Amino acid sequence: MAKGPEIPGIRPYTHPAGGWDALAAVEEALAHQKMLLEGSEDLLRMNQPDGFDCPGCAWPDPVHTSTFEFCENGAKAVSWEASPKRVTREFMAAHTVEELLRRSDYELEDQGRLSEPMAYDLGSDRYLPISWEEAFSRIGAALRTISNPDAVEFYTSGRASNEASFLFQLFGRAFGTNNFPECSNLCHEPTSVGLTESIGVGKGTVTLEDFDHCDAIISFGHNPGTNHPRMMTTLRNASRRGAAIVALNPFRERALERFTAPQSPLEMATLGSTPIASSFLQVKIGGDVAVIKGMMKRILERDALDHDFISRMTAHFDSLRADIESTKWTDIVVGSGIGRETIEKVADIYIGSQRVIATYGMGICQHSNGTANVQQIINLLLMRGNMGRPGAGICPLRGHSNVQGNRTVGINDRPSAALLDGIERTFGFRPPARPGHRAIDAVASILRGDCKALICLGGNFAVAMPDRGRVFPAIRQLDLVVSLATKLNRTHLLTAKQSFILPVIGRTEVDIQTSGPQKITVEDSMAMVHASKGWRPAATEMVRSEPWIIASMAKATLGSRHGIAWDEMVADYDVIRDRIAAVFPEFGDYNARIRTPGGFRLPVPASERIFNTPDGKAQFVLAPGLAEDPAATGADTLILGSVRSHDQYNTTVYGLDDRYRGVFGRRDILFMSTADMSARSLAPGDLVDVTAADDEPNADGFRRVVRDLTVVPYDLPQGSIGAYFPECQVLFSLPRHDPRSGIPSFKSVVVRVTAAREA
Numbered sequence: 119m120a121k122g123p124e125i126p127g128i129r130p131y132t133h134p135a136g137g138w139d140a141l142a143a144v145e146e147a148l149a150h151q152k153m154l155l156e157g158s159e160d161l162l163r164m165n166q167p168d169g170f171d172c173p174g175c176a177w178p179d180p181v182h183t184s185t186f187e188f189c190e191n192g193a194k195a196v197s198w199e200a201s202p203k204r205v206t207r208e209f210m211a212a213h214t215v216e217e218l219l220r221r222s223d224y225e226l227e228d229q230g231r232l233s234e235p236m237a238y239d240l241g242s243d244r245y246l247p248i249s250w251e252e253a254f255s256r257i258g259a260a261l262r263t264i265s266n267p268d269a270v271e272f273y274t275s276g277r278a279s280n281e282a283s284f285l286f287q288l289f290g291r292a293f294g295t296n297n298f299p300e301c302s303n304l305c306h307e308p309t310s311v312g313l314t315e316s317i318g319v320g321k322g323t324v325t326l327e328d329f330d331h332c333d334a335i336i337s338f339g340h341n342p343g344t345n346h347p348r349m350m351t352t353l354r355n356a357s358r359r360g361a362a363i364v365a366l367n368p369f370r371e372r373a374l375e376r377f378t379a380p381q382s383p384l385e386m387a388t389l390g391s392t393p394i395a396s397s398f399l400q401v402k403i404g405g406d407v408a409v410i411k412g413m414m415k416r417i418l419e420r421d422a423l424d425h426d427f428i429s430r431m432t433a434h435f436d437s438l439r440a441d442i443e444s445t446k447w448t449d450i451v452v453g454s455g456i457g458r459e460t461i462e463k464v465a466d467i468y469i470g471s472q473r474v475i476a477t478y479g480m481g482i483c484q485h486s487n488g489t490a491n492v493q494q495i496i497n498l499l500l501m502r503g504n505m506g507r508p509g510a511g512i513c514p515l516r517g518h519s520n521v522q523g524n525r526t527v528g529i530n531d532r533p534s535a536a537l538l539d540g541i542e543r544t545f546g547f548r549p550p551a552r553p554g555h556r557a558i559d560a561v562a563s564i565l566r567g568d569c570k571a572l573i574c575l576g577g578n579f580a581v582a583m584p585d586r587g588r589v590f591p592a593i594r595q596l597d598l599v600v601s602l603a604t605k606l607n608r609t610h611l612l613t614a615k616q617s618f619i620l621p622v623i624g625r626t627e628v629d630i631q632t633s634g635p636q637k638i639t640v641e642d643s644m645a646m647v648h649a650s651k652g653w654r655p656a657a658t659e660m661v662r663s664e665p666w667i668i669a670s671m672a673k674a675t676l677g678s679r680h681g682i683a684w685d686e687m688v689a690d691y692d693v694i695r696d697r698i699a700a701v702f703p704e705f706g707d708y709n710a711r712i713r714t715p716g717g718f719r720l721p722v723p724a725s726e727r728i729f730n731t732p733d734g735k736a737q738f739v740l741a742p743g744l745a746e747d748p749a750a751t752g753a754d755t756l757i758l759g760s761v762r763s764h765d766q767y768n769t770t771v772y773g774l775d776d777r778y779r780g781v782f783g784r785r786d787i788l789f790m791s792t793a794d795m796s797a798r799s800l801a802p803g804d805l806v807d808v809t810a811a812d813d814e815p816n817a818d819g820f821r822r823v824v825r826d827l828t829v830v831p832y833d834l835p836q837g838s839i840g841a842y843f844p845e846c847q848v849l850f851s852l853p854r855h856d857p858r859s860g861i862p863s864f865k866s867v868v869v870r871v872t873a874a875r876e877a
């Protein structure tokens with residue numbers, strides 16, 4: 119925590135997470151969007167059986183209750199979407215794109231909702247209104263001139279519904295490609311890859327009920343008070359029941375320490391709070407494998423294995439044993455930054471608990487060994503049979519509210535034979551089988567100049583990706599960029615030969631098609647599929663639903679190719695869902711099953727100890743060594759992890775505070791331990807430049823350097839520093855990713871920190 123008052127905007131925050139400050143923050147968010155009265159009514163409909171699914175995160179809702187779950191950041195997500203502010207044609211006519219590009223990400227989105235379709239006009243350097251018909255006809259014509267279907271990228275951001283995602287992949291596949299880069303390639307791809315190899319399914323195995331039965335929770339690298347706030351109710355209940363909660367995180371995130379439930383009248387009235395983590399390990403960035411191997415070593419030393427489970431249901435335990443036995447404690451301690459006794463104590467808590475859940479987020483995934491990280495957590499669980507029984511299992515904290523569902527309904531660059539068969543059976547054509555592009559492959563294709571067109575179903579492609587210094591100019595070389603969006607962002611302003619902004623209706627709004635108001639469906643982190651229905655009037659008369667826009671683009675591009683009945687599906691989303699069920703048998707009776715409150719759970723075989731791996735067993739998969747990046751231990755280098763503030767949603771910045779970390783009104787800071795500061799003779803508040811250590815000066819005209827960050831002393835392990843994403847995005851390069859999953863290592867880049875302007 120910051121020491122003194124001398125840095126403007128830096129004030130230690132001493133309260134628990136949640137509490138009255140969270141209520142005040144909601145009020146402020148609503149006031150900022152000028153929707154105080156109306157807004158509070160909207161929030162009451164969030165995550166209710168007949169309401170809408172909160173677009174904030176993918177944490178599930180209790181199925182059998184309909185109590186309103188207060189969530190500060192859910193409220194921000196909703197008020198941001200429901201804002202009465204509008205990007206009007208007058209606004210767009212008044213500013214050139216060049217002028218708009220000078221605005222911050224925050225200012226761009228804060229203009230409000232996009233209100234009508236727009237096309238870029240090169241002559242005036244402005245976006246001008248265009249009719250929907252004209253937009254589709256130009257988009258269709260542009261796509262038809264591209265002879266190689268793999269020169270088009272179909273990007274999905276995880277807010278899109280199952281219905282929109284399904285139509286989008288159908289469009290892409292009918293067009294002839296499997297290029298489906300997706301935001302989950304930037305977030306939980308190590309989960310999809312690692313869990314599939316280890317336990318035969320790329321999804322978490324626990325349900326919300328399991329949290330009522332576990333004796334211990336081990337939380338690796340996620341910040342629930344900010345990113346999954348409804349999880350705080352679950353963690354609080356577990357803590358109050360006496361379950362042990364062990365947190366591993368370089369940052370002492372406040373919500374992992376103490377939480378005041380805004381729904382608890384007693385805690386609110388007495389200013390009380392509930393402790394969350396019973397043990398907190400401030401692991402070095404990238405040090406998780408070392409801690410896990412230390413814990414596994416202790417389990418072996420105490421012979422605390424579930425021998426029966428291991429021998430009957432798992433494979434390759436002997437190689438894991440050999441690996442762990444040959445790992446030295448001294449290396450574990452150096453690799454993790456945590457003392458042996460502490461690791462042993464935490465391992466003993468684990469051993470003493472009958473039922474254990476491991477939860478994890480970006481602190482585990484966004485590393486160049488992200489898949490190995492995930493698989494070591496699985497190994498730890500498998501050693502004691504903590505898989506597929508009540509109160510035990512693995513719980514990845516997904517990102518966007520439907521990022522898991524997107525993948526389930528076919529947004530997948532590597533289609534399985536079953537998916538191809540399903541599409542052929544249902545739509546009468548065989549889509550291509552050759553692998554398409556994940557996010558980093560799409561970026562590489564854009565950089566090589568192979569890509570001609572980028573179609574974005576939501577998101578902020580250019581800003582979310584690594585290598586922005588190269589990506590920004592490369593996007594401007596494309597023939598076509600189409601963005602389906604709610605709000606204006608920087609990707610829209612990187613205009614190509616032809617660029618279109620197509621405004622969509624949001625999750626909270628009524629979607630009326632010819633058969634009447636429609637619902638959409640989403641899948642949460644725990645494989646529960648349920649319906650969501652908006653009720654607010656659409657933002658303007660001109661905005662349209664994502665399924666309608668996708669189908670219209672498909673028709674304009676494909677004509678009658680493959681005879682797909684686009685209109686029939688868009689007229690009534692029940693028909694889309696019937697088609698989904700026809701392609702994916704696990705969605706059988708889809709329309710009936712979403713009518714039950716809470717929806718239904720898709721099968722997760724590993725949660726019943728059915729492991730769909732080649733030999734039918736859960737696999738112990740080795741991760742040789744300990745260090746993520748053995749080359750990165752130079753004396754003058756540090757490891758920087760990019761973090762989200764409390765007031766942002768990915769590239770959407772709602773405000774400039776990061777309350778729990780004691781930062782107010784600014785984002786241009788670098789969190790650093792006092793030890794690292796004194797090693798560099800830096801004082802609190804000094805201005806520094808941060809340069810990627812693998813930067814090759816002048817190689818192609820740009821440097822990976824972020825200038826003029828203010829150093830804020832912070833309780834962090836020595837060698838680990840932090841800065842905000844997307845401000846520090848320029849530091850991340852395409853080659854630095856996990857080779858197995860392709861995830862960029864956004865939580866770990868090797869940097870040098872120097873006094874400003876020395877670099």
Ligand SMILES: Nc1nc2c(c(=O)[nH]1)N[C@H]1C(S)=C(S)[C@@H](COP(=O)(O)OP(=O)(O)OC[C@H]3O[C@@H](n4cnc5c(=O)[nH]c(N)nc54)[C@H](O)[C@@H]3O)O[C@H]1N2
Nearest residue numbers: 191339340341345369403404479480481517518766767768
């Ligand atoms: N309000 C809000 N909600 C969100 C989002 C948002 O931006 N705002 N984003 C959504 C999305 S898309 C996602 S993917 C999720 C992200 O949710 P989280 O997974 O919580 O994401 P981050 O905040 O990026 O990072 C999580 C934590 O990782 C820690 N960390 C960094 N490096 C390491 C490491 O090496 N080891 C360990 N153990 N920890 C480390 C950081 O200190 C931080 O506390 O949240 C979703 N929900």
Ligand SMILES: Nc1nc2c(c(=O)[nH]1)N[C@H]1C(S)=C(S)[C@@H](COP(=O)(O)OP(=O)(O)OC[C@H]3O[C@@H](n4cnc5c(=O)[nH]c(N)nc54)[C@H](O)[C@@H]3O)O[C@H]1N2
Nearest residue numbers: 275305576577578582602603604605607760768769843864
């Ligand atoms: N350095 C660094 N980079 C990262 C990360 C990190 O931790 N560090 N995290 C990564 C992660 S986990 C993710 S998921 C990605 C996020 O990458 P994306 O998903 O591409 O980005 P978002 O910021 O979530 O997208 C915001 C935009 O989505 C649009 N939008 C919002 N709601 C809707 C809707 O309902 N429909 C449509 N069509 N559009 C909508 C708005 O126009 C808004 O501007 O970023 C990744 N990049």
Ligand SMILES: [Mo]
Nearest residue numbers: 304305517518
């Ligand atoms: Mo994410």
